[in-house]
Amino acid sequence: MxxxxxxxxxxxxxxxxxxxxxxxxxxxxxxxxxxxxxxxxxxxxxxxxxxxxxxxxITPKEGFKPIALGEFVVLPPWLKPIFINPGSAFGTGLHPTTQMCLKAIEDFFVEGWSAIDVGCGSGILSIALKLKGANKVVAIDIDPQAVQECKANAKLNHVELEVYQEQPKDINQTFDFMVANLETHIFFEVMEDLVKLFEKRAVLSGIYKKDELREMLKLLRNYPLKVKRRISKKGWFCLIVDKI
CATH class of the missing domain: 3.30.70 (Alpha-Beta Plaits)
Structure with a gap:
């Protein structure tokens, strides 16, 4: 201003x-x-x-940035810190797909919704959903190591998650919101099951380069979905879709 x-x-x-x-x-x-x-x-x-x-x-939010002082970090109260142990599971916040998913959660998730995180990895997105006010978050991954790390990171952040070693087809619940940060070929294998998991909105990420984006958009036409927003970063794409 x-x-x-x-x-x-x-x-x-x-x-x-x-x-x-x-x-x-x-x-x-x-x-x-x-x-x-x-x-x-x-x-x-x-x-x-x-x-x-x-x-x-300059507003306070513009002027007050996080300050790292040795082993201490000073944060303004409007930021939501997420603590992640750097284990073997994917999702430390450094990869563009994770960053886009976090931004999509910030902008398009509605407080009070239920949510599922498919391919949860470290659990960073599940934790973000809880911090944004999800009333329930289920996190699933096929990797047992990821499941253990997700549970540990949930405990570290003092949030309650339901974490399972499952595939999308194994989940017999529906949620308001879904985030799925997966490799593009996996979407083609499990999209039928993914669409059944959410009722309102989803974030689909892990799409690399425009060729994969075109194929992904073509795939989505087979389902009752409408692309609400497209985000890109360093050659990666993330789609926010609404159920119609």
Whole structure:
């Protein structure tokens, strides 16, 4: 957001008298022996500004970034930290597909929905869903190591997940929301089962390059799905789809 800043120069006595009469804060720019230069954010009646300029106001969210200090990290309260042990399961937040899924969860998940994370890996997306207010999160993976790491990371983040070593076809529940960060060929193998898992919205990620994207979009036409948004990063694609 931009504001106009009005800069004035007054003699010291006039300046201090002005402060008493004005009753509001000013920004002091320069104080000399004879006069004072200051700024306000509205024109002053009876005074001629020496300069008027536009300034960008930095909001707290723009100005307060995480600060790493040795083994400590200082975070603003609006950020939701996710702690992940760097094990063998996929999902530390460094890969573009994981980052896109996290962004999609931030923008398109609705608090209070239930959710399933297919191919949960480390559990980073499941944990993010819980932190965004999911009333229930089920995480599944075919890799037993991933299942163990997902459970450990859930405990580390003090969130409750249901974690199973299962395939999509083994789940006899439906959820409001699904996130599936998989290799593209897996979507072609299990899409029939995936579509049955969610009722409202899904995030489909792990699609690489435009050839795979075209094939994926073609596949989705066979199901009652509408692409709501497409996200791309470093050659990878993520699709947000709604059930219709």
């Amino acid at each position: 931009n504001y106009k800043e009005y800069i004035y120069r007054l003699g010291k006595e006039d300046f201090y008298q002005f402060l008493l009469d004005y009753g509001k804060g000013v920004r002091l720019l320069e104080e000399g022996k004879e006069d004072v230069v200051f700024a306000v954010y509205e024109p002053l009646q009876g005074f001629e500004p020496v300069e008027v300029r536009e300034i960008k106001v």
